[in-house]
Amino acid sequence: MTWLDASIVSVLVLGATFGALTGAFWQIARVSMAVLGALGALRWGSWASGVLENRFSPAVASVFAYFLVFLFLYLAAYAARRREGDGGRSRRARRIVDVPDARILR
Numbered sequence: 415m416t417w418l419d420a421s422i423v424s425v426l427v428l429g430a431t432f433g434a435l436t437g438a439f440w441q442i443a444r445v446s447m448a449v450l451g452a453l454g455a456l457r458w459g460s461w462a463s464g465v466l467e468n469r470f471s472p473a474v475a476s477v478f479a480y481f482l483v484f485l486f487l488y489l490a491a492y493a494a495r496r497r498e499g500d501g502g503r504s505r506r507a508r509r510i511v512d513v514p515d516a517r518i519l520r
Contacts, residue, residue, distance in 0.1 A: 421510050431446075440495075443495055447487075448488065450487055450488070451483075451484040451485070451487040451488035452484060454484065454486075454487040455483045455484040455487070458483050459476070459480035460476075461473055462480070462482060463475045463476040463478075463480070465477035466478055
């Protein structure tokens with residue numbers, strides 16, 4: 415097993431653990447937020463690197479810009495998810511459907 419295989423397995427195990435603890439819906443939301451951040455970084459990263467090239471070297475500006483765009487979009491999606499809360503589920507539904515999620519939201 416190479417370092418790449420070990421990395422992929424560890425990411426899968428970590429995702430499965432978080433999914434089991436918080437419920438499948440929130441795990442899907444986390445993956446969607448990461449995909450949104452990655453797609454946004456690919457879309458607007460070059461524009462942001464052009465803005466940052468005045469302060470940093472082109473290579474550093476490019477990497478830093480992609481990271482900043484990803485982080486901004488991920489945190490914006492996270493804030494929207496937190497604002498949404500439990501998605502309108504009642505306390506009884508949280509207890510019945512998703513016990514670990516109910517403990518976190520109380």
